[in-house]
Amino acid sequence: MRLSCLTAAVGRTERMGDTTRLTVAQALVRFLAAQYSERDGTEQRLIAGCFGIFGHGNVAGVGQALLEAELDDPSRLPYYLARNEQGMVHAAVGYARMKDRLSTLACTSSIGPGATNMVTGAALATINRLPVLLLPGDIFSTRVASPVLQELEDPASLDVSVNDAFRPVSRFFDRINRPEQLLASAPAAMRVLTDPAETGAVTLALPQDVQAEAFDWPDELFARRVWHVRRPVPEPEVLAAAAEGLRGARRPLIVAGGGTIYSGATDALRELAEATGIPVAETQAGKGSLPYDHPASVGAIGATGTTAANALARDADVVLGVGTRWSDFTTASRSVFAAADVRFVNLNVTAVDAAKHAGLALVADARRGLEALGEALEGWSVEPEYRERAAALAAEWDETVERAYTLGHGTPPAQSEVIGAVNRVSGPRDVVVCAAGSMPGDLHKLWRTRDPKGYHVEYGYSCMGYEIAGGLGVKMAAPDREVFVLVGDGSYLMMAQELVTAVQEGIKLTVVLVQNHGFASIGALSESVGSQRFGTRYRYRDPDTGRLEGDTLPVDLAANAASLGAEVVDAATIEDLEAALRRAQASSRTTVVHVETDPLVPAPSSEAWWDVPVAEVAALDTTLEARSTYERHKRRQRTYLNTQDKVKTP
Ligand SMILES: Cc1ncc(C[n+]2csc(CCOP(=O)(O)OP(=O)(O)O)c2C)c(N)n1
Numbered sequence: 001m002r003l004s005c006l007t008a009a010v011g012r013t014e015r016m017g018d019t020t021r022l023t024v025a026q027a028l029v030r031f032l033a034a035q036y037s038e039r040d041g042t043e044q045r046l047i048a049g050c051f052g053i054f055g056h057g058n059v060a061g062v063g064q065a066l067l068e069a070e071l072d073d074p075s076r077l078p079y080y081l082a083r084n085e086q087g088m089v090h091a092a093v094g095y096a097r098m099k100d101r102l103s104t105l106a107c108t109s110s111i112g113p114g115a116t117n118m119v120t121g122a123a124l125a126t127i128n129r130l131p132v133l134l135l136p137g138d139i140f141s142t143r144v145a146s147p148v149l150q151e152l153e154d155p156a157s158l159d160v161s162v163n164d165a166f167r168p169v170s171r172f173f174d175r176i177n178r179p180e181q182l183l184a185s186a187p188a189a190m191r192v193l194t195d196p197a198e199t200g201a202v203t204l205a206l207p208q209d210v211q212a213e214a215f216d217w218p219d220e221l222f223a224r225r226v227w228h229v230r231r232p233v234p235e236p237e238v239l240a241a242a243a244e245g246l247r248g249a250r251r252p253l254i255v256a257g258g259g260t261i262y263s264g265a266t267d268a269l270r271e272l273a274e275a276t277g278i279p280v281a282e283t284q285a286g287k288g289s290l291p292y293d294h295p296a297s298v299g300a301i302g303a304t305g306t307t308a309a310n311a312l313a314r315d316a317d318v319v320l321g322v323g324t325r326w327s328d329f330t331t332a333s334r335s336v337f338a339a340a341d342v343r344f345v346n347l348n349v350t351a352v353d354a355a356k357h358a359g360l361a362l363v364a365d366a367r368r369g370l371e372a373l374g375e376a377l378e379g380w381s382v383e384p385e386y387r388e389r390a391a392a393l394a395a396e397w398d399e400t401v402e403r404a405y406t407l408g409h410g411t412p413p414a415q416s417e418v419i420g421a422v423n424r425v426s427g428p429r430d431v432v433v434c435a436a437g438s439m440p441g442d443l444h445k446l447w448r449t450r451d452p453k454g455y456h457v458e459y460g461y462s463c464m465g466y467e468i469a470g471g472l473g474v475k476m477a478a479p480d481r482e483v484f485v486l487v488g489d490g491s492y493l494m495m496a497q498e499l500v501t502a503v504q505e506g507i508k509l510t511v512v513l514v515q516n517h518g519f520a521s522i523g524a525l526s527e528s529v530g531s532q533r534f535g536t537r538y539r540y541r542d543p544d545t546g547r548l549e550g551d552t553l554p555v556d557l558a559a560n561a562a563s564l565g566a567e568v569v570d571a572a573t574i575e576d577l578e579a580a581l582r583r584a585q586a587s588s589r590t591t592v593v594h595v596e597t598d599p600l601v602p603a604p605s606s607e608a609w610w611d612v613p614v615a616e617v618a619a620l621d622t623t624l625e626a627r628s629t630y631e632r633h634k635r636r637q638r639t640y641l642n643t644q645d646k647v648k649t650p
């Protein structure tokens with residue numbers, strides 16, 4: 001009945017020559033359904049679907065348009081109901097990363113809090129250089145009903161709404177105040193989404209009256225459109241200078257970042273590493289660029305790195321960064337590359353990253369650049385002793401990993417044993433997902449990655465709450481892989497609600513919920529900066545001391561997960577955990593495996609530093625001690641402004 005009403009309504013859209021009369025929202029949905037990306041000749045839907053939570057700011061506009069689309073053709077722009085707007089952006093980000101930025105999802109929200117809930121997700125997307133399309137509702141363009149529910153009233157301007165908070169965290173922002181603006185804005189938004197150097201959050205704020213307004217759209221707006229994702233080639237002169245610099249290096253090191261994976265450059269990287277013998281270290285986003293046991297792989301680098309990568313980094317004379325934005329974790333706050341004359345060559349599609357650390361800016365697509373470097377370096381390789389040293393250091397670290405995986409700590413187990421169990425049970429193509437807490441660092445060091453898409457730790461924003469929501473997007477993008485979400489109790493408490501979305505959609509996740517009653521990560525950090533783990537444990541307030549140091553809280557996160565519709569298994573020992581993980585693997589349902597761990601067992605040391613400033617004056621001895629350690633480390637911090645002769649700028 002409802003469908004026939006709709007068909008009648010669709011049939012009523014007036015056709016006037018080469019135009020179609022639709023609302024702005026209907027036109028946008030139709031436009032998005034016709035957008036494709038193309039790279040290396042392969043085309044795919046650019047916007048594969050739309051997450052949404054409706055309110056008065058989008059229910060009658062985008063909501064109505066999505067309904068018409070679903071009833072007319074369910075594949076046009078599939079709609080997914082999420083639980084939290086931040087969560088749905090995380091899911092879209094997880095999806096886009098898994099799709100190497102060639103496909104993403106849209107997110108529609110109401111105005112006000114629904115919209116601002118997406119701001120964190122937008123920042124996360126932009127910082128990680130991952131495309132998402134955000135469609136927050138906005139206040140009336142006509143102002144006829146101002147102030148509407150949830151409107152921010154800026155006394156100085158009626159042209160400001162809460163959505164202006166998206167501007168600094170979006171790579172493209174526009175507010176569609178008149179229907180015809182969409183003709184310019186929608187294609188501009190698609191261009192940014194598909195530009196490998198510019199991509200990030202793209203926001204089209206949609207005033208609620210404009211969403212529902214009709215317009216005669218030229219039909220060419222709805223034509224199938226293919227956005228070519230470019231692979232820029234390096235400038236020959238800069239390429240020659242990079243090759244010359246590397247040929248002159250005695251202790252070169254490659255640092256593979258996320259761009260290596262997004263560009264599909266992992267084969268080119270492997271070939272270059274095999275031909276030249278240059279060891280390869282990996283950032284968080286770049287982990288998986290080489291399989292963990294590849295002879296050239298020295299694993300994670302930086303503050304959460306392996307002793308192998310960090311030892312090589314300390315002596316490296318020329319560092320080739322590939323698709324990395326050189327975060328402080330990667331450089332150990334500008335301390336891990338310690339040679340006085342260290343020089344950087346930065347192969348990056350993004351000019352701003354290529355120019356970092358006074359590097360030779362080899363602006364190009366990672367795959368094209370690595371292939372070109374491979375040719376330019378033909379016949380050259382590092383000394384055999386250097387190759388052997390890297391391999392010996394990597395083997396030593398692998399033994400460290402094995403020990404950490406099999407500590408025999410007892411009950412509750414150590415976190416590294418939990419990671420070991422998940423690694424043993426998961427298949428080579430399965431994906432581990434994490435974002436915040438102590439696990440990202442431990443995973444970076446310890447996870448044995450066997451596939452370029454097998455490691456998915458969001459560490460650009462390291463956002464608590466990304467884990468489950470992001471994992472949902474990962475699984476939507478790769479239904480043929482098992483997805484293991486590792487989430488701490490703190491992150492779980494911040495955002496677990498997309499479990500309901502996973503249950504609703506029959507999207508299977510295996511969630512390993514690591515319960516250590518608070519913030520093991522920030523607790524350890526707090527201790528290291530002299531702040532005595534203050535405020536990092538989930539405890540009752542002690543009536544005697546007035547401090548949060550009473551008994552452990554009676555929070556039952558396993559019961560919580562079960563209440564959200566997930567299958568739940570409690571595991572006390574590592575043996576239980578492995579059995580539970582195998583059960584989860586065999587199940588078609590989303591399963592939460594709940595395991596208690598000992599928060600006080602650290603992972604093996606990276607022998608690296610992270611710059612977190614310590615109070616310069618303090619009444620506490622612990623702080624004063626930490627300050628003097630801090631000052632010692634601080635003296636080793638470098639500027640990386642060296643432009644001396646080793647790598648010549650053409
Ligand atoms: C949204 C957000 N708020 C605060 C932080 C700072 N932070 C980083 S880790 C962490 C604690 C995480 O606790 P949990 O998930 O239990 O992991 P654990 O540290 O115990 O491994 C906090 C508060 C953050 N990264 N993200």
Ligand SMILES: [Mg+2]
Pocket residue numbers: 437488489490514515516517518519520
């Ligand atoms: Mg915790």
